Amino acid sequence: MDIKGKRFVLTGASGGIGQELAKQLSYQGASLVLVGRNAIALNQLAAELPDTIVIRADLGCELDFDYLVNQLKRMALDGVIQAAGLNAFATLDRLNKNALDTMIQTNLLAPMQLTQALLPQLLARPSAVLLNVGSTLGSIGYAGYSAYCASKFGLRGFCESMRRELASTDVRVLYVAPRATATEMNSDAVTKMNRQLGVAMDSPKFVAAQIVRAIEQESAVTYLGWPEKLFARINGVAPGLVDKSLAKQLPTIQTYAKQQHSAL
Ligand SMILES: NC(=O)c1ccc[n+]([C@@H]2O[C@H](COP(=O)([O-])OP(=O)(O)OC[C@H]3O[C@@H](n4cnc5c(N)ncnc54)[C@H](OP(=O)(O)O)[C@@H]3O)[C@@H](O)[C@H]2O)c1
Known part of the structure; x- marks a missing residue:
C-alpha cells in the first residue's frame, strides 16, 4: 500500500512503538487518528503531526469503546x-485475576472487537489494511x-484466520511480531x-x-530479530528442543519474576 494520502487509525499511539510509528507514517504523508488513554501524550504528539486527530479511549471500557x-x-x-498492548511479567501464582482479564481484553478481545466493528467500512474502500x-x-x-503469551498466541491465530477469511477481498490482514523492544512496557527488572x-x-x-x-509491502507475517524468528519456527515443529533450551533460563527468570508486582 502506498501510505501517502491514506488515513489510518492507530491504537497504542501514546506508547513507545506507537509514537514512533505515528511519526514515521505521518512523515510519509498519512493522516492519522491517534488512540490511547493518555490524552496529554496523544495531544502532544498530534501537535507535531499534520492531519492528525486524537480520540482518547480506554479499550477496556465499553463506553469508551x-x-x-x-x-x-x-x-x-x-x-x-x-x-495497544499490556504486559505484566510475573509467574502465574503472582498474577491477580484483574491482570489476567486486562491482558486478554486489551491484547486480544479489543483488536478482535475493533476489527469486527470497522470491517464493513474497510471492505467498502478500494483497498485497506488491518495490521496487528x-x-x-x-x-x-x-x-x-x-x-x-496466551493473548498474543490468540492474536496471531485471529490474524491468520482473518487473512484467510478475507483472501478474496481487497482488505489485507498483516501481523508483525517484534521481539523485546526498549519501551516502558518492560520494567527495569525485565x-x-x-x-x-x-x-x-x-x-x-x-x-x-x-x-x-x-x-x-503488504507483508502478511513479519517476525523481527534473529535468533527469535528462527526459534519461533523451531518451536512450531520441535517444541521439545525449545523446552530444553529455555529450561536453562528458568532459575534466572524465577529470580526476576519474584521482584515483580502483578498489578497493571
Ligand atoms: N516492548 C516490547 O518488548 C514488545 C515486544 C513485542 C511486542 N510488543 C507489542 O508492541 C505493542 C506496543 O507496545 P509498546 O512496547 O509500545 O508498549 P508501551 O510503550 O507500554 O505502549 C502501550 C500502548 O498501549 C496502550 N494501551 C494499553 N492499555 C490500553 C487500554 N486499556 N486502552 C487503550 N490503550 C491502551 C497505551 O496507551 P496509554 O498509555 O495511553 O494508556 C500505550 O499507547 C504492544 O501490542 C506490545 O504487546 C512490545
Whole structure:
C-alpha cells in the first residue's frame, strides 16, 4: 500500500512503538487518528503531526469503546493499526485475576472487537489494511509471560484466520511480531533480566520502521530479530528442543519474576 494520502487509525499511539510509528507514517504523508488513554501524550504528539486527530479511549471500557467506534464509523479509513498492548511479567501464582482479564481484553478481545466493528467500512474502500502488532511471545510460550503469551498466541491465530477469511477481498490482514523492544512496557527488572539472559532489545524506532515496511509491502507475517524468528519456527515443529533450551533460563527468570508486582 502506498501510505501517502491514506488515513489510518492507530491504537497504542501514546506508547513507545506507537509514537514512533505515528511519526514515521505521518512523515510519509498519512493522516492519522491517534488512540490511547493518555490524552496529554496523544495531544502532544498530534501537535507535531499534520492531519492528525486524537480520540482518547480506554479499550477496556465499553463506553469508551462504543464512542471510539461511533467516531471512526464516520471516517473513510484505509487502515486499522492496532499496537495497544499490556504486559505484566510475573509467574502465574503472582498474577491477580484483574491482570489476567486486562491482558486478554486489551491484547486480544479489543483488536478482535475493533476489527469486527470497522470491517464493513474497510471492505467498502478500494483497498485497506488491518495490521496487528503481535510478539515473538505470540509464537513461543515463555515462563513469566503466560497470560501475555496466551493473548498474543490468540492474536496471531485471529490474524491468520482473518487473512484467510478475507483472501478474496481487497482488505489485507498483516501481523508483525517484534521481539523485546526498549519501551516502558518492560520494567527495569525485565530489562536487567534480558541483559543477563542475552536477550536483545530493539529500539522502538527500528520496530516502527519495520511496521511501515510491512504496510508498504503488504507483508502478511513479519517476525523481527534473529535468533527469535528462527526459534519461533523451531518451536512450531520441535517444541521439545525449545523446552530444553529455555529450561536453562528458568532459575534466572524465577529470580526476576519474584521482584515483580502483578498489578497493571
Ligand atoms: N516492548 C516490547 O518488548 C514488545 C515486544 C513485542 C511486542 N510488543 C507489542 O508492541 C505493542 C506496543 O507496545 P509498546 O512496547 O509500545 O508498549 P508501551 O510503550 O507500554 O505502549 C502501550 C500502548 O498501549 C496502550 N494501551 C494499553 N492499555 C490500553 C487500554 N486499556 N486502552 C487503550 N490503550 C491502551 C497505551 O496507551 P496509554 O498509555 O495511553 O494508556 C500505550 O499507547 C504492544 O501490542 C506490545 O504487546 C512490545
